[in-house]
Amino acid sequence: MPAPPPPELPTDLIVDEAAHGARLDAYLAAQLPGLSRSLLRKAIDSGAVTVDGQRRKPSFRVEHGQSVHVDAFELPHEGPAPQAIDLDILHEDDDLIAVNKPAGMVVHPAKGHWEGTLASALAFHFGQLSDIGGAARPGIVHRLDRDTSGVIVVAKHNRAHEHLAAQFHDRTTEKRYLAITQGVPDRDEDVVDRPIGDHPHSREKKAIRADHPSSREALTRFNVLERLGGFALVECLPKTGRTHQIRLHLAHLHCPVLCDKLYGGRSQVTAGELESGAAGGGVVLARQALHAADLSIFQPTSDHRLTFRAAIPQDMQAALDCLKRG
Structure with missing residues (x-):
């Protein structure tokens, strides 16, 4: 079913008896179905909405008979x-x-x-x-x-x-990733518990930073599944979900994700480099070797545990095959 078109603004509404006591944002979402509740919250916060001529918060409870004015505001x-x-x-x-x-x-x-x-x-x-x-x-x-x-x-x-x-x-979800790393972790199992925040110089990157306003706790468990010369297949189990968390934590272990240009310095690798350390053989992998293999959640209605699995993709499998031939 197509979404309803946005309503014409400005508009004036009178709160009826059935809506008495509703939150202002919920009331507007019901009256103006072409606008999302999150967008209406922003409009309320910006002052585009008044109740009996006064600005109110999204959580304000409207009363029967009140006049709600919604001014025109920029739609996304x-x-x-x-x-x-x-x-x-x-x-x-x-x-x-x-x-x-x-x-x-x-x-x-x-x-x-x-x-x-x-x-x-x-x-x-x-x-x-x-x-x-x-x-x-x-x-x-x-x-x-x-x-x-x-x-x-x-x-x-x-x-x-x-x-x-x-x-x-x-953090009741369970996430399991697979990564091919350039470099081999020292331990079969490891935990990186290091906060992640904004990078001091690059807007694209994040950084491990303690005691910075942007920093938030970040924890990842790692298990080495297979050592392949100077590379490894690593299972990654993030407890938190920060931006670039696994990539940054593996780089912290001096084993960046293979072909992670941002944290490992290279964006592609050839078959020859993986098999014998020499260039040649054509590009096998041209993106970071990181794959979200498993995700477990609770089904919203039944509350039963569901686990979804995605097989390792062809490009990462091709890279692993080259490493095993090396």
Whole structure:
């Protein structure tokens, strides 16, 4: 079902008896179905909404007979345009979708990436999804970096979105990643417990920084599954979910993710380099060798534990095959 068009603004509303006691943002979302609740919260905070001529907070409880004025305000870019992009669906039910995202696909539209996104593919295949994240992020509860492949879950409606988001916030989800590292960790098992914050010089990067206003705790467990000469296949179990967490923590161990240009200094590798240490043989891998292999969550309605698994992708498997021949 297509989303309703945005209402004409400015507009004036009178609170009826049935809406008495409702939060202001919830009341407006019900009265103006073409606008998301998150967008209306921003409008309220900006002063575009008044109640009996006074500015109020989104949590303000409206009363029967009050006059609510909504002034014209800037609407965000429209949501992602539906695009007929094939998706590898791992699971679908009435509440959620689990997708095996390919490397190279951006999760949602952003500057420089307006087309070919996961959000555009979801809009084509599923239509209306949760809108808590805003028009540009329908259904998106969490994200993966563009060049990280693997499992991502999407909420079909707002109740499921809130339930899933709470699991990520409360850290009741279980995430398992596979990485090929350039360099071999010293220990078979290790834990990196180092806070992550903004990089002091680069807006693209994050950095391990203690006692900085932007820093937040970050913990990752690592298990070496296989040693392959100067490389390794490593299982990564992040307890927290900071931006670039696994990539940064592995770089901290002096074993960056293979082909991680941002933290490892290179963006591709050839078969010859992996097999014999000499250039040649064609490029085998041209993105960071990081894959979200498993994700366990509680199903929002039944509360049963669900685990979604995505097989290791062809490019990472090809790199591993080269290393085993070396």
